[in-house]
Amino acid sequence: MAEEKSLNFIEEIIDTHLKEGVYTSIVTRFPPEPNGYLHIGHASSICLNFGLTKRFPGYTNLRFDDTNPVTEDTEYVDSIKEDVRWLGFEWKHERYASDYFDQLYTFALALIEKGLAYVDDLTAEEIASQKGTPTEPGKNSPYRDRSIEENRDLFIRMKNGEFPDGAKTLRAKIDMEHINMLMRDPILYRIKHAHHHRTGDKWCIYPMYDFAHGQSDSIEQVTHSICTMEFVPHRELYDWLIKQLEIYPSHQYEFARRNINYTVTSKRKLLQLVQEKKVAGWDDPRMPTISGLRRRGYTPESIREFCERIGVAKRDNLVDVGLLEFCVREHLNRTALRRMVVFDPVKVVLLNYQGEEWLNSENNPEDPAGGHRQIPFSREIYIEREDFMENPPKKYFRLAPGQLVRLKSAYIIRCEEVIKDQDGVIIEIHCTYIPESKSGADTSGISVKGTLHWVSVPHAVKAEVRLYDRLFNVENPTDESQDFMHYLNPSSLEVLPQVMAEPSLLEAKTGDRYQFVRKGYFVLDKDSQSTHLVFNKTVGLKDGWNPAKG
Numbered sequence: 001m002a003e004e005k006s007l008n009f010i011e012e013i014i015d016t017h018l019k020e021g022v023y024t025s026i027v028t029r030f031p032p033e034p035n036g037y038l039h040i041g042h043a044s045s046i047c048l049n050f051g052l053t054k055r056f057p058g059y060t061n062l063r064f065d066d067t068n069p070v071t072e073d074t075e076y077v078d079s080i081k082e083d084v085r086w087l088g089f090e091w092k093h094e095r096y097a098s099d100y101f102d103q104l105y106t107f108a109l110a111l112i113e114k115g116l117a118y119v120d121d122l123t124a125e126e127i128a129s130q131k132g133t134p135t136e137p138g139k140n141s142p143y144r145d146r147s148i149e150e151n152r153d154l155f156i157r158m159k160n161g162e163f164p165d166g167a168k169t170l171r172a173k174i175d176m177e178h179i180n181m182l183m184r185d186p187i188l189y190r191i192k193h194a195h196h197h198r199t200g201d202k203w204c205i206y207p208m209y210d211f212a213h214g215q216s217d218s219i220e221q222v223t224h225s226i227c228t229m230e231f232v233p234h235r236e237l238y239d240w241l242i243k244q245l246e247i248y249p250s251h252q253y254e255f256a257r258r259n260i261n262y263t264v265t266s267k268r269k270l271l272q273l274v275q276e277k278k279v280a281g282w283d284d285p286r287m288p289t290i291s292g293l294r295r296r297g298y299t300p301e302s303i304r305e306f307c308e309r310i311g312v313a314k315r316d317n318l319v320d321v322g323l324l325e326f327c328v329r330e331h332l333n334r335t336a337l338r339r340m341v342v343f344d345p346v347k348v349v350l351l352n353y354q355g356e357e358w359l360n361s362e363n364n365p366e367d368p369a370g371g372h373r374q375i376p377f378s379r380e381i382y383i384e385r386e387d388f389m390e391n392p393p394k395k396y397f398r399l400a401p402g403q404l405v406r407l408k409s410a411y412i413i414r415c416e417e418v419i420k421d422q423d424g425v426i427i428e429i430h431c432t433y434i435p436e437s438k439s440g441a442d443t444s445g446i447s448v449k450g451t452l453h454w455v456s457v458p459h460a461v462k463a464e465v466r467l468y469d470r471l472f473n474v475e476n477p478t479d480e481s482q483d484f485m486h487y488l489n490p491s492s493l494e495v496l497p498q499v500m501a502e503p504s505l506l507e508a509k510t511g512d513r514y515q516f517v518r519k520g521y522f523v524l525d526k527d528s529q530s531t532h533l534v535f536n537k538t539v540g541l542k543d544g545w546n547p548a549k550g
Ligand code: ATP
Pocket: 030, 031, 032, 033, 034, 040, 041, 042, 044, 045, 065, 226, 227, 228, 256, 257, 258, 259, 265, 266, 267, 268
């Protein structure tokens, strides 16, 4: 196989399997539970599972692990499909564990016939309390020795809805003294009279994760079933069920969860942020969800690059969000169009300039095919208030009385006079421009150190800009010493209601990404209207994050 990049440990295993002829092609699956939106941790699993069948012969299924009717919803199914596609992957088959409910029910009956499963009347709490501990064996249930006939009859009646929620369960009959607690007669089915988003009211018994997951893998003939490390102890049960049912032998492999700092990657916690309105929804640009990152201006390429760089490991670790930001900054530097936007405007009047002209400026100096755009220039322009200082220190290269600077893609100007209101606030800066200094045709012979971005006053387009900071104030908000909500950063969103933008930005469409010169990377938000542009800041130009300041 392709050997240009070194193989991660799962790729090594598959490479060996293919070389040794254990398989001629492979099948993987990405198995989300549709109970929330996908987050950056899921992106690792998606890139891994789909990446394997890009690299090796075979295909990947998208399987919704929808065995828990209460928390699942088609809204989540749709968002998951959108996110996987947006990341650049296409599945072979779209499958649902609920498609297999009939088959799983038949599997359960087969276990009963073999004397390997029984109906238990104990409650879930009683079962838990009799499980023992890792050092003490569990106790057999008094219902463990029911006859096959009785178990079959009771299980059919469970399915037919004769018993209320929680009255009975179906358990595998393995060994209550097993050293692996998960092998101590695990629950396979529970009664839940609940409406399912796909099967409606057909079922009132639902399979547990351990009974649904491996069997679904087997039905789909998944060769390499990849999950995260917390499922290592489940592997024994996974293998036991496949063996006893004598079905296709899928195998489970585990890798470490990938979590990033200053955020949470758990659907349950993300749901809480949404429900308590701490954020504006699952796709709030501060959220670590795929949809949030998309709205924030992230590119699929940058997320795939991030997953590639963090790689696949066996030990859990917290990845620095700075790496994710590095990846998007690098991609946007190569691809984003440059535009000029002044956030905190102060007016400059060019005393010796009349009329207006349109100046040529590169869309992206990093991209030879990026082309040019025209920017209007006139007698009155805005610059950033912070780009002027009345009493500058030495080596200040921006605008100051008597000092020269270049306006990007335009002319060199000199500050002649500062006009203030009665409170001493600067309201206008009067300058002269040097006609021979036009960018691209500069014959002035003057060299200046500072270049400022600017926007022509009569042509300026007003826009709203949303600036984001970390959602949480600490690296690991789920350290358990406090409720994670306690660590929310109260100033994670700052809105600048009115910045001044160059008029070409009126052409921006939702999702278009830009570099605002000297300001950072921005994307047009879906809240924009033709008369009201809204931009989200994706990331700054440089790594401005100082962990010490936290
Ligand atoms: P959550 O705790 O956020 O609900 P989950 O593991 O329950 O996560 P699933 O929908 O079951 O979410 O996950 C689908 C797949 O994505 C699983 O194979 C799971 O192991 C993997 N996955 C989930 N979170 C991460 C993560 N942080 N890093 C790597 N893989 C992950």
